[in-house]
Amino acid sequence: MYSAREISKNIYWVGGNDRRLEQFENLFPLENGISYNSYLFLDEKTAIIDTVDDDITDQYLENITKLMNGRDLDYLVINHMEPDHCGNIENLVRRYPNVKVVGNKKSFDLFKQFYNMDISKNEMLVAEGDELDLGEHKLKFIFAPMVHWPEVMMNVETTKGILFSADAFGVFGALTGNLFDDETDYRNLYLDEARRYYSNIVGKFGAQVQMVFKKLKDYDINMICSLHGPIFRTEKDLILSLYDKWSRYEPEEEGVVLFYGSMYGNTANAVDALANKLGERGVKNMRIFDVSKTHYSYIISEIFKYSHMVVAAPTYNMGLYHPMASVLDDMIALGLKNRKVALISNHSWASAADKIMREKFSKMKNMEILNDSFDINSRMKDHEEDKLDELADIIANSVLNPEKKENE
Numbered sequence: 001m002y003s004a005r006e007i008s009k010n011i012y013w014v015g016g017n018d019r020r021l022e023q024f025e026n027l028f029p030l031e032n033g034i035s036y037n038s039y040l041f042l043d044e045k046t047a048i049i050d051t052v053d054d055d056i057t058d059q060y061l062e063n064i065t066k067l068m069n070g071r072d073l074d075y076l077v078i079n080h081m082e083p084d085h086c087g088n089i090e091n092l093v094r095r096y097p098n099v100k101v102v103g104n105k106k107s108f109d110l111f112k113q114f115y116n117m118d119i120s121k122n123e124m125l126v127a128e129g130d131e132l133d134l135g136e137h138k139l140k141f142i143f144a145p146m147v148h149w150p151e152v153m154m155n156v157e158t159t160k161g162i163l164f165s166a167d168a169f170g171v172f173g174a175l176t177g178n179l180f181d182d183e184t185d186y187r188n189l190y191l192d193e194a195r196r197y198y199s200n201i202v203g204k205f206g207a208q209v210q211m212v213f214k215k216l217k218d219y220d221i222n223m224i225c226s227l228h229g230p231i232f233r234t235e236k237d238l239i240l241s242l243y244d245k246w247s248r249y250e251p252e253e254e255g256v257v258l259f260y261g262s263m264y265g266n267t268a269n270a271v272d273a274l275a276n277k278l279g280e281r282g283v284k285n286m287r288i289f290d291v292s293k294t295h296y297s298y299i300i301s302e303i304f305k306y307s308h309m310v311v312a313a314p315t316y317n318m319g320l321y322h323p324m325a326s327v328l329d330d331m332i333a334l335g336l337k338n339r340k341v342a343l344i345s346n347h348s349w350a351s352a353a354d355k356i357m358r359e360k361f362s363k364m365k366n367m368e369i370l371n372d373s374f375d376i377n378s379r380m381k382d383h384e385e386d387k388l389d390e391l392a393d394i395i396a397n398s399v400l401n402p403e404k405k406e407n408e
């Protein structure tokens, strides 16, 4: 049976959910699946904005067939050529051979790379600022390169103020029938996964997100329709302000993410002892993760949220314990910056971790290392408590007095 909803007069959500998928991009764990959103206009002209992953092709084509009710499809707008949204372009072109497939040069180049079908006769090239007149509805094209791939476009439906934002403002997690943010508890049910989605999928492209914000200033936006997750109408200011903050790599709040690698629990012991001392000193909002246990995407997400981090890991094969090296390399790749960092290393006969961690942080911008080398010999002893107190004082002072630090 078809499964769709009207989201505004003559505009329909025709997407679907995959709750079986274990990992998005075969990389990021999905605790509750993912939605693939697609939008259908039944105006004087008919149009679809983006298709869906081929995992949900049957549902998708059933939705389209029912709502089209025998009409022909005039336009298929391709805002994003990643396969999770392009899995049904070929199917729609086969069903509607006269359809104009709307994209830019990069969209069509990518289409040829991924697919065999020749759609050159269907191609309709658009440029930045072009308008597609559907009758009552008008779609303005805004180019958004690298949010998240180079061909990405967004559209503003200018008569209603609806932004079709491609991946931007998306979230991990399937939909529940509560399609709009105000029909569900967005802040508690989706926001953490929206942050994990942004930081890991779009996080590298903060400058490009800022460019799009400049372009969107010209439009009144009442509703935001992403390709993943709920549609925003009540919480749009929340997600816009968070995207502004995340894309400037500014923390949402003061707090400490402590993450460690630990073979036998000795580095973990130091981190737990330090965390208790930070708690005693009034530091709030601490999160602790074991990099060998928790998927790095959750740690990256918390790092985007909070102002400080404690990074603790042992030397391993005269290098850095590799699950930690992997997290730090991902932070470099994502262009993470503007955080305060304390480092703890551990070694039993030869020491390399502290040096390597410092080298990795030196490749990130504006990462302030708060402490000198804190290199444990296998396991901390009670008589070394002064050292840990000293480190706790440094971190707590930085967390609890952020303005003072900046004005010094």
Ligand code: FEO
Pocket (backbone or CB within 6 Å): 080, 082, 084, 085, 148, 149, 167, 227, 228
């Ligand atoms: Fe949802 Fe960049 O794909």
